[in-house]
Amino acid sequence: MTREEMADAIAADPRLVPLLQRLLFAAGMNGYDPPLAAMGEALGRALDDDGALDESTLLIQVLDGITPVHVQALELLESPAPGRTAENHVVWTNGNLLRKSVSPHLMEMALAGLVARGLVITPNIVGDADNTVGYDLTELGRAVLEVVRRHLDQRNT
CATH class of the missing domain: 1.10.10.10 (Winged helix-like DNA-binding domain superfamily/Winged helix DNA-binding domain)
Structure with a gap:
């Protein structure tokens, strides 16, 4: 997805806003790229599939802070x-x-x-x-x- 497509998808589903905020906060607090990349992958799944939101949210919570x-x-x-x-x-x-x-x-x-x-x-x-x-x-x-x-x-x- 392009940035514009991501912005449109997030604007269309406000449930994605806390997920994006958590990912951005984790990116700011933890400079270890592999879990951040996996978190981005989880966000991408949530953007593509409404049914993946809960799983993606839990995965981001688990990966947050992995060093x-x-x-x-x-x-x-x-x-x-x-x-x-x-x-x-x-x-x-x-x-x-x-x-x-x-x-x-x-x-x-x-x-x-x-x-x-x-x-x-x-x-x-x-x-x-x-x-x-x-x-x-x-x-x-x-x-x-x-x-x-x-x-x-x-x-x-």
Whole structure:
């Protein structure tokens, strides 16, 4: 769509105004291009398809504030994990995630943000003595990682 076509589509459907405002605010607050490009893609879907407005709104909310540290955490969670639960399921734990990170403090904050966004779950406590928490990607987390990677790949080519 051209700018004029986008302006006409937004003027024709006032429900799109808050979505555009959120995207513009996120663009002003976060300079990390891959999630911003994905947010723009979500806005484009909402402009093209009235039925995509709710999904696009939720996707923009999830992507808002995603940083390279969040992406690093998602990529670690996608890779084979060194920890095991009592049921012998392989999981990432807060301990081994923090050891893999350049900054454990930043990784802790990123994990909390990913859990709050629904991109990561904490399905169980792995160790009772030290309250070791297990982490796992959700399907939404995998989808967000895929979208961010696609935009990273486009930027690098």
